[in-house]
Amino acid sequence: MNTNMMSAAGYTQTDDDQLVRMFRKNNDQLAFKTLLERHQSKIYSYIYSMVGSGDVANDIFQDTFTKVITKMDDTYNEQGKWIAWVMRIAHNATIDYLRKQKRFVDVNAKDDPDYDFYERIPDTELSAQEGMEQGESHKSLMKHVAALPPEQREVVMLRHYYEMSFKEIADLTGVSINTALGRMRYALINLRKMFEQENANEINATE
């Protein structure tokens, strides 16, 4: 395939492996841009859901891709999926940050008062009313997710955003599959309790 002649549509139809090869061998910047645009949402959402701060998420996201750009020749061997390699970098950077902070922060953390997470949620196909309801719904969910113990939140987010199997989650987080499964189970049990409490509060408020 002649990469010089490829149209923009051609790039979007090209698979990750081929785009990675085009960037590595031909320094094809459009190939990398296609990869970035294809995967940035899940990676950014994962990072944000874990750290709960826009500025921090921006820094970690940028650091992640700086590593991806500069280390690709040295550390990515094309044996596994490129996106799994990127996700691992993003996950490790996120966990490093959280360990340094020695705390897992809430999505509405006070140290980032100017940043409104819910204004960033796309609502292009929703009416104003639907958008408000959707925003409230996201808001309450993210509050609950942020209230989960970090190990449980991590499993939920890796499963949702990265669509990882429990074996992959176990490998990434350094625990057994059963431990990863157990964390997911407890996360769902805890979320259910929070939803029930929220419903009870709403009922009490209306009475």
Add this chain to the structure above:
Amino acid sequence: MKSTLPNKDELTIRFVMGEIDPSEQVLMQKALTEDENLLIEVEALRQTYARCTRKLPDMNPPAEVQQAILEKVAVQAEKAAQKAPVRYLTFRRLSYAAAATVVLSAGLGWNYINNDSATIPADGSVQTAIPADIEPVMNTPWIDNRDILHINTAGAGNLATELDSVTGRLRPVDDMTPASRPARQLQLTGSTQ
């Protein structure tokens, strides 16, 4: 009736997350028909997960972050593009040098073998290049094909006198040996041929 599933909690979450073996699936489905509490737990977990994943938002990074990354990509690509020709030229130069070395070595080796093969037989003994029609005389100075002047001074004669008599007999000749260069050379020889 309560089920007697082994590892019930683990099987339950694997069932809800769709990561269960076919054989375990059969066990689980059988248990669900027998244990109402298990059925309620499975449905509760399933609904909670669906509610959670349905509402988790997908967000894109701010445009300036994406732009900053793409600028780094451009810088990295430029660096890589500058490196590539250097690597290529270095490799090409090395190839040329290696090829030249091989040709030169082969040429010198061939020349050496041709020069020596005329005078050194297979048994390794040194043979002097005395023309067949000249019978070496022990007391007569002579020059071999390595341009070594041989003078037998075993006798009681004066060395200086003998040298004068030898050099007085030397005269220039053309070297027509095959291994020599095409240019004419001046050599001194004691041969009369």
